[in-house]
Amino acid sequence: MTKTADQSEPRYDAGQIQVLKGLEAVRKRPGMYIGSTSERGLHHLVYEVVDNSIDEALAGHADRVSVIIHEDNSVTVEDNGRGIPVDVHPIEKIPGVELAMTVLHAGGKFDKESYKVSGGLHGVGVSVVNALSERLKVWVKRDGREHYMDFMRGATTTKLKQLRDVGKNETGTKVYFKPDYEIFTDLIYRYDTLASRLRELSFLNKGVTISIRDERVGEEKEDTFLAKGGLKEFVAHLNATRKPLHPEVLYLDTTKDDVGIEIALQYNDGYNDTTFSFVNNINTHEGGTHLTGFKSALTRVINAHAQKGNFLKKADFTLSGDDVREGLTCVLSVKVREPQFEGQTKTKLGNSEVESAVKTCVNEWLAAYLDEHPRVANIILEKAVSAARAREAARKARDLTRRKSALDIGNLPGKLADCSLTDPALCEIYLVEGDSAGGSAKQGRKREFQAILPLRGKIINVEKARIDKVFANEEIRTIITAVGTGIKDDFDITKARYHKIIIMTDADVDGAHIRTLLLTFFYRQMPELIEAGYIYIAQPPLFRVARGKEEYYAFDMKERDEIMKRLSGPEGKANVNVQRYKGLGEMNADQLFDTTMDPERRTLMKVGVEEAVLADEIFRTLMGDEVEPRRQFIEANAKFASNLDI
Numbered sequence: 315m316t317k318t319a320d321q322s323e324p325r326y327d328a329g330q331i332q333v334l335k336g337l338e339a340v341r342k343r344p345g346m347y348i349g350s351t352s353e354r355g356l357h358h359l360v361y362e363v364v365d366n367s368i369d370e371a372l373a374g375h376a377d378r379v380s381v382i383i384h385e386d387n388s389v390t391v392e393d394n395g396r397g398i399p400v401d402v403h404p405i406e407k408i409p410g411v412e413l414a415m416t417v418l419h420a421g422g423k424f425d426k427e428s429y430k431v432s433g434g435l436h437g438v439g440v441s442v443v444n445a446l447s448e449r450l451k452v453w454v455k456r457d458g459r460e461h462y463m464d465f466m467r468g469a470t471t472t473k474l475k476q477l478r479d480v481g482k483n484e485t486g487t488k489v490y491f492k493p494d495y496e497i498f499t500d501l502i503y504r505y506d507t508l509a510s511r512l513r514e515l516s517f518l519n520k521g522v523t524i525s526i527r528d529e530r531v532g533e534e535k536e537d538t539f540l541a542k543g544g545l546k547e548f549v550a551h552l553n554a555t556r557k558p559l560h561p562e563v564l565y566l567d568t569t570k571d572d573v574g575i576e577i578a579l580q581y582n583d584g585y586n587d588t589t590f591s592f593v594n595n596i597n598t599h600e601g602g603t604h605l606t607g608f609k610s611a612l613t614r615v616i617n618a619h620a621q622k623g624n625f626l627k628k629a630d631f632t633l634s635g636d637d638v639r640e641g642l643t644c645v646l647s648v649k650v651r652e653p654q655f656e657g658q659t660k661t662k663l664g665n666s667e668v669e670s671a672v673k674t675c676v677n678e679w680l681a682a683y684l685d686e687h688p689r690v691a692n693i694i695l696e697k698a699v700s701a702a703r704a705r706e707a708a709r710k711a712r713d714l715t716r717r718k719s720a721l722d723i724g725n726l727p728g729k730l731a732d733c734s735l736t737d738p739a740l741c742e743i744y745l746v747e748g749d750s751a752g753g754s755a756k757q758g759r760k761r762e763f764q765a766i767l768p769l770r771g772k773i774i775n776v777e778k779a780r781i782d783k784v785f786a787n788e789e790i791r792t793i794i795t796a797v798g799t800g801i802k803d804d805f806d807i808t809k810a811r812y813h814k815i816i817i818m819t820d821a822d823v824d825g826a827h828i829r830t831l832l833l834t835f836f837y838r839q840m841p842e843l844i845e846a847g848y849i850y851i852a853q854p855p856l857f858r859v860a861r862g863k864e865e866y867y868a869f870d871m872k873e874r875d876e877i878m879k880r881l882s883g884p885e886g887k888a889n890v891n892v893q894r895y896k897g898l899g900e901m902n903a904d905q906l907f908d909t910t911m912d913p914e915r916r917t918l919m920k921v922g923v924e925e926a927v928l929a930d931e932i933f934r935t936l937m938g939d940e941v942e943p944r945r946q947f948i949e950a951n952a953k954f955a956s957n958l959d960i
């Protein structure tokens with residue numbers, strides 16, 4: 315069968331059909347490209363466009379990126395880079411900018427030289443943003459002209475045209491997009507989430523000015539981030555609420571074997587290791603070769619220095635990696651041309667050449683630094699030696715929990731009401747504040763798959779205590795034993811006895827405190843559980859609204875008022891009874907199950923660590939030395955929700 319093309323209608327050649335098919339695939343399975351279509355995916359659209367502008371900055375052609383959240387939750391991202399090419403591509407026969415906007419992974423087609431942010435969920439290409447936007451417009455200033463195109467759901471609606479003349483040296487790209495309501499379940503941007511990532515990007519890309527402005531009514535605000543000192547400022551920021559042991563941040567910025575290496579570190583008087591690692595601006599939560607190289611050099615150099623200075627003469631042992639990282643705040647950022655990402659969440663660097671590059675550089679740099687700064691060297695050495703001494707004590711305490719944590723039922727804590735099923739994927743455990751609520755939960759639960767562990771004693775603040783004290787705490791030991799994974803070097807996620815670990819506390823200040831203590835513990839000692847998505851927060855109702863035999867539960871005041879209105883009818887005078895729950899204990903077993911534990915009806919908040927830096931900040935605010943920020947936080951305790959995935 316033959317068909318003659320009608321010249322008056324748009325003619326789709328093979329190339330364009332490919333294009334439409336490509337973007338159609340993105341719209342059919344958006345999750346494959348941006349991870350999710352909820353809040354997280356929505357924010358990824360902005361990151362994707364910003365990443366392109368940052369790439370242009372990394373290549374040395376831009377130093378300014380701005381983000382605007384408009385009134386209707388559409389977004390504009392603008393940079394002062396070279397501008398996306400507008401000339402017609404010799405093979406694809408369409409302008410470069412159209413190629414970039416409509417062809418998956420087109421970026422590499424015209425520029426191989428610069429580093430590309432291309433791991434994790436980012437780096438899918440701006441065409442994915444186009445495919446998932448009901449509207450997208452792009453302005454390019456280049457070659458003395460401003461050019462313009464627009465699109466609907468990925469399809470070109472206005473071909474490339476020229477708008478006006480501009481100065482010869484005035485260049486840049488501006489992208490406006492409105493996320494498609496047909497795709498996203500969540501369409502409202504969170505300023506704090508975007509601002510936090512943009513601030514992080516400014517630390518990671520020194521000298522680039524990144525600004526964000528919120529134009530939404532009642533939300534108007536703006537921030538501008540510029541870190542002239544790069545990671546040095548990042549570490550100073552991370553240590554701002556801690557007590558540094560030495561004033562100067564140690565800083566390295568170099569290139570070795572084509573790998574860009576930037577490292578900043580400073581010790582504080584705490585006991586945690588706060589090290590963040592990045593590859594091409596992507597947070598490598600799972601670490602990888604760059605981190606391995608850094609850690610082994612740090613351990614080696616500090617041990618060598620200890621030998622040289624006779625620090626270990628009396629003690630006569632070597633310092634372990636954990637010892638030399640106690641109280642360390644460090645950010646390590648590498649730029650790699652062809653990164654190989656591995657691991658469960660594709661956030662682990664695999665390139666072996668990066669390990670040796672980082673190791674060699676850190677060996678040289680740190681050895682020289684310690685030689686030249688004996689006062690700082692002494693402080694670091696003393697910290698590590700005291701950590702090593704505590705390590706012995708810690709190991710004894712750990713042995714105790716290890717012996718208890720065998721899967722043998724006989725060793726499970728007596729307070730635990732375990733479930734009868736044994737498949738962890740089906741099982742959940744409620745960590746319940748107080749014995750009385752624990753009792754109701756035990757009565758009301760579905761005993762096949764719901765286990766209850768009442769917590770009564772004080773949970774230790776793990777932010778302020780050294781590890782041996784943490785593991786000596788009875789409540790902590792009970793939790794570790796019940797969860798089953800072990801801790802630290804023994805940690806094994808496949809031994810988790812439950813895939814849902816649900817924190818259930820009262821809706822008051824004490825409850826918020828206990829909840830944060832538990833979250834801090836998991837975040838510091840068992841972060842893998844958070845990464846695996848096993849940690850949840852129960853959402854008990856705040857009010858019971860009843861009229862006669864009818865009863866309803868409300869989870870906030872707005873809901874309470876709506877129910878009251880409905881029940882009291884037009885006269886506003888019927889006998890409506892409102893009860894405010896202060897504690898879980900005020901509910902009987904059935905009420906607790908119906909409102910908070912029934913998988914069919916409950917709402918759980920899943921705790922996520924994607925914004926690890928933000929999370930760390932929150933944990934420090936909550937658990938650090940400064941009382942005032944903590945008090946404010948607990949009072950406005952809803953803030954935690956911004957870090958949670960519902």
Ligand code: 0RA
Binds near residue numbers: 366370396
């Ligand atoms: C490829 C080549 C060139 C610029 C870009 C991509 C580019 C893309 C984006 C996306 C957002 N902002 C951007 N800025 C630049 C330039 C090639 C040349 O001029 O030689």
